[in-house]
Amino acid sequence: MVSSSPQTLILSRILTQNEAQPEAEAVLVEAGRVVAVGRREDMQAQFPKADTLDHRDLILTPGLCDAHIHLVAYGFSLTQLQLYGARSVAEIAARVGQRAANTPIGTWIQGGGFLMSELGLNDYPTAEMLDSVSLHHPVLLYSRDLHLAWANSLALRLAGVNENTPDPLSGRIVRPLGTLLENAAELVARAVPAPSGAQTLAAARAGANDLAARGYVSAHTMAYEGPEAPRALQTLAAQGELPLRIWACLPHQRLPEAAELLKTNSELFEFGGLKFFADGALGSRTAWLHPPGFADGSGTGIALDSPELIAALGREALELGLVPVTHAIGDRANTEVLNVYDGLRALARQKGLRLRVEHAQHLRPGDIPRFAGLTVSAQPIHLQGDAAMIGALLPQHQRTSYAFKSFKAAGALLAFGSDAPVARPDVRASFAAAVTRVADNGVRLAPNEALSVEETLWAFTRGPALAAGWTDEGMIQAGARAAFTLWDQVGHQARALVF
Known part of the structure; x- marks a missing residue:
């Protein structure tokens, strides 16, 4: 919503994600930015003419971000x-x-x-x-x-x-x-008739509006949807119809276009990553594994983009200011990506960028400390359906799958998402998966890897903002973007509040 008054004062229990001021009772916003944060009585006295939104029966946090979604595909x-x-x-x-x-x-x-x-x-x-x-x-x-x-x-x-x-x-x-x-x-x-421009625009609008209705204010969209998809999101942004802030990846095949595409970045839409696939996935038996591979004898999966390609194009991406973003699910895929990233870390630090692994699901214990300093973009909701398969297909990794707590201890940056349309961007289910680790079959997968509600909230707000290089998002403090999520209880019913 947008206030007709120059200033709006929001009253609520506020969890700021700002260590210097973790909680507050009021936040003043103006022109889409946070102006001040503080105690209710002080703020009301200081800004008596501001419009007031009284949400004292709710909890206000920085806005949710889905850090891994295929947004237009989700709309379709x-x-x-x-x-x-x-x-x-x-x-x-x-x-x-x-x-x-x-x-x-x-x-x-x-x-x-x-x-x-x-x-x-x-x-x-x-x-x-x-x-x-x-x-x-x-x-x-x-x-x-x-x-x-x-x-x-x-x-x-x-x-x-x-x-x-x-x-x-x-x-x-x-x-x-x-x-x-x-x-x-x-x-x-490729035999399916291509959607029209109007159909793609409608899908982009549907996906973005659905996400916003669930309480999200931003998203990282992961490419491999065709060039029409980001163009549709950019069109919505230009028309003032995009309810989300978007950080987008390019497929590595489009790297030659990247320099020109970066010139089209705007306040609500930016290209920020270059996407690779090191392997497939667990359910399809295509995750790339170290021997012995899948317990049903179906092999060691499929390697996709080679380590040599990721290393070479990842270096070019960093030089342009793009983050290498690599899908890696199997233990072998993660080992190979970590090996590549070891060779890119110095350049990434020089450019002020953080190398990123998507999923990082099934790991050898010795590889977990190697994620220090990297972004781990993970999807808690996936463990609900995967747990039974892990027990049947990857029993050797039951203790080191979806290793959220261990990643934090290693010094990785957690950024959580849904991977929609792979899974629905269901806030309640995502929080439940991260906090309880209870799967669809009723089994708790590696319960020692469970996070608290507060840690999960951080991974859906501040973590994605840092991963995208957004210094003005993921916390509530003066100068930050005025984009919030209102909750009846954190991890439960949510709705977005954007100015």
Whole structure:
């Protein structure tokens, strides 16, 4: 909301994230900035003409930031087929069949959110499992981690994928046909008609508005959505319709354009990172692992961007002022990324930038201290669905998966997010996962790695701000951006308050 008065005084219990003044009772804002913070009686006496918002029954904190989201893809997902919670192939088929019955013939059906482990599958799903309910609609579904795509026969035919199609670099076409891992998914995805500019703009608006409605005031969006996605967010910012502050990554393939794109940065949208993928994900069995690999004998995963490429392009990114941002889930992927980053640390310090690892989920104990000084961008909500798989597939890492407390002790900077559309940006679920470590199966995963509510709040506010280099966000003090989250109880119901 925006006040019609030059100054607005907010009364509340205020958790500032400012060590010099951890709590307060009133904050004065003007022209989108915090002017003063203090005791209620003092502030009311000092600023008697200010408009007053009385939220003394609520808690005010710095605004939430989702530090890892694919924002426009999340916007698109809101109208696609939702497969979260599906417990069998039959249930997936029923949902696809229902969508097909209400969709014009020939139109693509897209969706996602399923987990192989929840479907009771030991092998990858096949096209045949979908064909009976989708004879006249091409279907492309993504697993929850987005590293596995499941297509029906019509989609495969339209994409020209058959038994003789060779595996692409860093990808695998599973036989019998139907599942496409990592870069192989693109073989079918590129056959889907590209959305129009208007559709992309609508998805950007939907994703941003949904996030704001959940109490978020900013986000780090992680690229690999096509160049139209950041342009749509920039358009919303220019039109005064963007309710979030955005720190965006470029895929490393767009590094040649980076110097020009950096000139388009604005107050609400900036390119700040260059994104790499060291490996895949746990649920798709594509996380890159040290031997012995997955306990079910499915191997050691798939390596994606090579360490040599990350090292070379990461150095170029730093020279331009961009942060290298690398997805690493498996223990081998994290080891390799840490090795690369050891060679980039000096340049990063010189440039005043903090190297960043996304996910950092499953680790060898000896690698955890090596995260000192790095940003660990993690998603607590993922552990809820992953815990059962960790026990079954990576029993060697049950004590060192989602090692939040250990990262803090090592001197890493924690920045939390959701990875939407991989998981919903659900504030309550994210806090519960970080604080209780209780998974969907009722088991507590590595309970010694649990954080307090206050530590979790820091990782959703001040941590992302520091990771993005925002000195004016993530705390409530004079000069800071006037973007807050109001809570009935921290970690529970939240709403944004932005001036």
